[in-house]
Amino acid sequence: MDNYSFNQIEEKWQKYWDDNKLFKKDEDDSKEKYYALEMFPYPSGKLHMGHVRNYSIGDVIARFLSMKGYNVLHPMGWDSFGLPAENAAIKNDIHPNIWTWDNIEEMKVQLKQLGISYDWDRELATCHPSYYKWMQWIFIQFFKKGLAYKKKNPVNWCPSCQTVLANEQVVNGACERCDETVGKKELSQWYFKITDYADRLIDDIDTLDGWPEKVKLMQKNWIGRSIGAEVTFKMSDSDQTLDVFTTRPDTLFGATYMVLAPEHPFVDDFVKGTAYEAQLEAMRQKLAVMSDIDRSATTLEKEGVFTGKYAINPVNGKKIPVYVANYVLMGYGTGAVMAVPAHDQRDFDFAKKYDIEIIPVIDPKNEDIDLNNLQEAFVEEGTMINSEDFNGMNNKDALEKIITSLEDKKIGSKSTNYRLRDWLISRQRYWGTPIPMVECDQCGWVPVEDENLPVELPTDVVFSGKGESPLTTSESFEFTACPTCGGQARRETDTMDTFLDSSWYFFRYADANNPDEVFDKEKSKYWMPVDQYIGGVEHAILHLLYARFFTKVLYDIGYSSVEEPFTNLLTQGMVLKDGAKMSKSKGNTVSPEDIIKQYGADTARLFILFASPPERDLEWSDTGVEGSFKFINRIWRLVEELKETVSRSCCVVQLDDHDKEFDYVINNTIKRVTDDIQKRFNFNTAVSAIMELVNETYKYKEIDKAKVSQLRKAVNTIILLMSPFTPHVCEEMWANVGHVESVYSEPWPTYDEKALVKSTVEIVVQVNGKVKDKMQVSVDTNKDVLEKEVMANEKISNAIGDKNVVKVIVIPGKLVNIVVK
Numbered sequence: 039m040d041n042y043s044f045n046q047i048e049e050k051w052q053k054y055w056d057d058n059k060l061f062k063k064d065e066d067d068s069k070e071k072y073y074a075l076e077m078f079p080y081p082s083g084k085l086h087m088g089h090v091r092n093y094s095i096g097d098v099i100a101r102f103l104s105m106k107g108y109n110v111l112h113p114m115g116w117d118s119f120g121l122p123a124e125n126a127a128i129k130n131d132i133h134p135n136i137w138t139w140d141n142i143e144e145m146k147v148q149l150k151q152l153g154i155s156y157d158w159d160r161e162l163a164t165c166h167p168s169y170y171k172w173m174q175w176i177f178i179q180f181f182k183k184g185l186a187y188k189k190k191n192p193v194n195w196c197p198s199c200q201t202v203l204a205n206e207q208v209v210n211g212a213c214e215r216c217d218e219t220v221g222k223k224e225l226s227q228w229y230f231k232i233t234d235y236a237d238r239l240i241d242d243i244d245t246l247d248g249w250p251e252k253v254k255l256m257q258k259n260w261i262g263r264s265i266g267a268e269v270t271f272k273m274s275d276s277d278q279t280l281d282v283f284t285t286r287p288d289t290l291f292g293a294t295y296m297v298l299a300p301e302h303p304f305v306d307d308f309v310k311g312t313a314y315e316a317q318l319e320a321m322r323q324k325l326a327v328m329s330d331i332d333r334s335a336t337t338l339e340k341e342g343v344f345t346g347k348y349a350i351n352p353v354n355g356k357k358i359p360v361y362v363a364n365y366v367l368m369g370y371g372t373g374a375v376m377a378v379p380a381h382d383q384r385d386f387d388f389a390k391k392y393d394i395e396i397i398p399v400i401d402p403k404n405e406d407i408d409l410n411n412l413q414e415a416f417v418e419e420g421t422m423i424n425s426e427d428f429n430g431m432n433n434k435d436a437l438e439k440i441i442t443s444l445e446d447k448k449i450g451s452k453s454t455n456y457r458l459r460d461w462l463i464s465r466q467r468y469w470g471t472p473i474p475m476v477e478c479d480q481c482g483w484v485p486v487e488d489e490n491l492p493v494e495l496p497t498d499v500v501f502s503g504k505g506e507s508p509l510t511t512s513e514s515f516e517f518t519a520c521p522t523c524g525g526q527a528r529r530e531t532d533t534m535d536t537f538l539d540s541s542w543y544f545f546r547y548a549d550a551n552n553p554d555e556v557f558d559k560e561k562s563k564y565w566m567p568v569d570q571y572i573g574g575v576e577h578a579i580l581h582l583l584y585a586r587f588f589t590k591v592l593y594d595i596g597y598s599s600v601e602e603p604f605t606n607l608l609t610q611g612m613v614l615k616d617g618a619k620m621s622k623s624k625g626n627t628v629s630p631e632d633i634i635k636q637y638g639a640d641t642a643r644l645f646i647l648f649a650s651p652p653e654r655d656l657e658w659s660d661t662g663v664e665g666s667f668k669f670i671n672r673i674w675r676l677v678e679e680l681k682e683t684v685s686r687s688c689c690v691v692q693l694d695d696h697d698k699e700f701d702y703v704i705n706n707t708i709k710r711v712t713d714d715i716q717k718r719f720n721f722n723t724a725v726s727a728i729m730e731l732v733n734e735t736y737k738y739k740e741i742d743k744a745k746v747s748q749l750r751k752a753v754n755t756i757i758l759l760m761s762p763f764t765p766h767v768c769e770e771m772w773a774n775v776g777h778v779e780s781v782y783s784e785p786w787p788t789y790d791e792k793a794l795v796k797s798t799v800e801i802v803v804q805v806n807g808k809v810k811d812k813m814q815v816s817v818d819t820n821k822d823v824l825e826k827e828v829m830a831n832e833k834i835s836n837a838i839g840d841k842n843v844v845k846v847i848v849i850p851g852k853l854v855n856i857v858v859k
């Protein structure tokens with residue numbers, strides 16, 4: 039038999055869904071809402087398998103819940119500002135706008151070919167003025183709330199290309215375009231004060247019960263809140279003081295040296311004209327090309343340079359040397375740390391390397407540890423020693439007391455510190471949202487007035503890849519009138535970090551086409567929060583943190599009804615081939631286009647959903663794809679063979695035991711598939727359950743007493759249960775067995791609890807305690823009837839022979855034992 043013609047079928051139903059706007063949803067108070075959202079893509083040109091996986095997972099959830107009766111919002115759009123479009127402009131002389139929209143066009147066609155149930159009427163693109171107008175409006179709200187400010191900050195600068203480089207354009211310290219060593223340049227840039235929200239962002243993580251633990255932990259670590267003390271150290275040879283932050287004030291008496299970040303403002307003065315100056319410069323050269331993340335890695339080889347200076351430990355007056363080290367970051371705390379080698383492993387390693395004194399101040403009271411010759415830092419609880427008045431206390435108790443004593447002497451205070459920094463949002467790029475601010479000599483920085491939004495990207499820009507910001511090359515853009523005094527003013531020529539665009543798009547979907555407002559509050563209240571958000575774990579830190587931050591600010595200004603945007607989060611695994619992530623550079627990619635051409639979208643979806651649970655990585659397998667295709671064909675043939683039979687009207691008939699067994703399988707499959715999708719997103723086991731039902735149906739139809747009503751029930755159930763996974767072929771089969779409405783409009787099948795109780799039960803029959811036979815009997819068979827049936831069993835009567843039956847022991851539902859003599 040030929041394979042089913044997926045090409046024709048898929049095209050037919052995609053057109054049907056489009057023409058009938060089947061997935062278009064509006065607010066409807068009579069139904070419970072469900073907001074299913076996949077992270078929107080960057081329009082790079084073609085979908086890859088990671089996209090297919092992401093959207094297929096979302097589509098099963100959206101289609102399933104819609105059939106369960108929810109009013110499901112399932113939108114899609116484009117995160118369409120960004121560097122690749124600009125690079126294409128420089129390289130191929132094509133305007134980013136044209137490049138981007140061509141790509142969107144192409145990817146939209148591919149998404150439709152996958153048959154994902156999107157409400158395309160809510161489509162948005164962040165590069166469209168109708169979207170970035172509201173991005174600019176939001177920026178202004180942040181500015182008005184005091185959450186946006188300007189500050190000087192060094193950027194990566196290629197002296198040869200004469201341009202600012204993004205971190206990802208710096209490869210091993212060199213410009214990716216020309217290989218020149220990258221330097222730094224100070225520029226005045228815009229920041230968002232996300233640190234104002236640090237406590238709320240960290241505290242509310244505990245309310246996110248529907249998030250993976252590992253993502254919550256990553257968020258917490260990124261914010262990095264620690265409670266401790268700030269302590270002031272005096273320099274030994276001047277009145278200068280250094281403030282340090284420590285989470286371990288209990289170890290203060292054990293501080294034997296200090297370490298500064300290479301960027302600390304005191305450092306240059308300290309080493310000027312000394313032998314240490316050149317060493318420090320060499321260290322800075324090395325660090326210039328490293329990210330903060332690399333510098334805080336535990337695997338980093340710790341390196342230090344002595345400054346020739348000493349500080350005074352304020353609690354015991356000891357003179358301690360001051361070092362500069364590669365692992366201390368200016369952005370964390372004060373850029374200066376006190377080092378306690380006896381009780382911190384990093385400090386211990388550093389002290390050993392540079393031969394610095396190690397003074398233990400906490401006694402482990404453990405004979406195995408020689409305090410005078412520590413082999414590693416002791417980081418657990420213990421009793422205070424070498425700490426004057428605090429000796430003998432437990433170190434946890436001493437911690438609070440030492441802080442109080444520092445406060446009394448005015449040399450320190452309790453303090454909370456965060457790893458989180460304010461968010462640098464300026465980009466010296468063209469293809470991003472223009473920052474809607476103008477600078478006037480009289481009035482300073484002034485926001486553009488609402489009626490003049492959007493500030494549109496000018497088209498007369500030169501893409502040379504040179505200069506600070508491409509917008510400065512536009513003759514029409516830079517100069518404007520000051521909104522406040524009307525005098526001549528300059529527009530901001532930087533654009534926004536594209537992470538801003540994706541920090542609120544889920545709100546805009548609720549009211550995507552509103553020209554008058556960022557979104558309608560009532561509509562957002564109906565749809566938000568997102569019930570299920572799905573995307574790659576690579577977005578687990580920044581994107582989710584920024585989205586949470588925006589949501590809280592929108593809540594504070596009265597636009598959001600919720601403080602957290604995503605109730606449940608699913609981070610899907612990667613798609614691997616030959617054990618490695620699919621990537622063009624490795625040459626191990628499989629194009630979704632090719633698979634769709636060869637097998638159809640339903641097969642591509644089914645393979646991806648069946649091969650692995652969503653959170654796990656998925657290994658691509660050609661035989662797995664072939665297997666999925668064969669399975670769809672097996673269902674197709676079953677339905678083709680039975681379609682005449684099952685569309686006949688038929689009488690209600692009495693079910694015999696065999697029919698009841700089959701009825702159990704049907705009901706149990708519905709229960710298993712429903713639970714697997716709803717409770718666990720275990721699509722692979724859901725599909726396995728459907729496969730078993732298909733097998734049982736093949737067997738059942740061969741028995742001549744098979745009932746039409748049962749076959750019809752089985753076929754309908756198979757099609758309905760499969761429809762979230764393979765929607766096109768299910769629509770076709772649903773129509774073929776005589777239904778008029780789309781399978782998507784059908785309610786999800788329910789199961790009958792009663793049918794899940796098995797109708798027969800196996801009874802073990804023994805004679806004198808030895809098993810002679812097993813019998814299937816109806817579960818409601820009473821004692822007397824059971825005894826009669828057993829006695830009528832030929833095997834049993836043979837086993838009894840001519841002996842006398844002394845006693846019959848009956849345990850209903852389990853066992854009959856006949857005692858004979």
Ligand SMILES: [Zn+2]
Binds near residue numbers: 197
């Ligand atoms: Zn360069």
Ligand SMILES: [Zn+2]
Binds near residue numbers: 479482520521522527
């Ligand atoms: Zn002015």
